[in-house]
Amino acid sequence: MMDLDSLRSFIVFAEHLNFTRAAESLYLSQPALHTKIKKFSDSLGVRLYERQGKNLILTTSGLSVLQFGRQLIESTENFQATLTGGKPQASISLAAGEGTYLYFLGPIIQEFRRVSTAGLTLITAPSQEVIKEVMNGSAHLGITAATAYPEELRVTKLIKVPMVLIIPAKHLLATRTSIRIKHLQGLELIVPTVDRPHRQLIDRHTQAENISWNIAVEANGWELILHFVKLKLGNAIVNGSCSVPKGFVAIPFSDLPSTQYHLLHRPGADKTEERNILIQIIRKHFTT
Structure with missing residues (x-):
């Protein structure tokens, strides 16, 4: 039979994927938690986590146990509330x-x-x-x-949003109804850091067409990027759903892929x- 106390401890460990921080949350010593998780893993007959470089990651079995544990604990708490005459908190x-x-x-x-x-x-x-x-x-x-x-996962398509260039309303490109990658030549751009998918998209498409542009500022998050646009530090390529700052216009790209949003659930x-x-x-x- 699965030990529920060990299951709860595993859930905390899985949320942190760090024995030190998880042990602190559980008011246990790090060695005690490590031993507890190992015994739990042995009792189930599967590996629950593994090391990937410097990080710990859950195995497929560990992920399944985590999902099961969360559902079991939620169901248990709701059942206990029902027994005592309370109403389960949805x-x-x-x-x-x-x-x-x-x-x-x-x-x-x-x-x-x-x-x-x-x-x-x-x-x-x-x-x-x-x-x-x-x-x-x-x-x-x-x-x-x-x-x-x-x-x-079950994945449902929701909406597709074009990428747009945010530039001053008085810019030479501002009268266009759409633009292409080639129009970025020589522009000062506010872009995400190189580890972000959006930056990688910009780099991939501009390099493919041998287009040179300059980094004005590196910043992550649409709101922060637009903040620097409003300070007139440069232009920006952002999601077409973003609010356009006063004095600027948004021109959609005809040759950059639109962003497709999806709804996910298990x-x-x-x-x-x-x-x-x-x-x-x-x-x-x-x-x-």
Whole structure:
């Protein structure tokens, strides 16, 4: 029989993937937690984590145990509340990027709050982290613009948004209805750091056409990039859903790929009324 105390400890470890921080959260010593997780792993007959470089990652079995554990603990707590005459506290968690919350999800969250009394946890994370949050059960739903997803997830297309160039309204290019990569030649651009997918997209397409441009500022996040645009430090290539600062215009690219947003969830997991309500609201807003 699975030891529930060890399962709870494993869940905390899996959330940190660091024995020192997880042990502190559990008020245990690091060696004691390490031994506890090893015994738990041995009792299940599977490896729950492995080392990848300097990092610890969950194995496929570890991820499955984490998902099961979260569902079991939530079901147990709800059952105990029912036994004592209380009402189970329904809750749902949603993972998305900061820009997705800022430009898309405000009305969705407002409508959900109007029609549901369930608790709502909003997790902010980059695209790949959103996928991980849904996979490990931290989030019931995720919205992201990643280009590849694990087969275990159900992925629904939501909306496609073009990439645009933000430039001053008095710029020579400002009268165009669309632009191409070649028009970036010689421009000062505010761009993300090289580790970000958006920067890699810009580099890949400009290098393919041998277009030279200059880095004005490196900054991550649409809002921060647009902040520096408003300070007139340079131009920017951003998601077409972003708010255009006063005195600037947004011109769509005809030869940069649009950003496709997707809704993610794990089939068969957490089939609650609250999740279904939120899914319906999301689909309604993204298709109208």
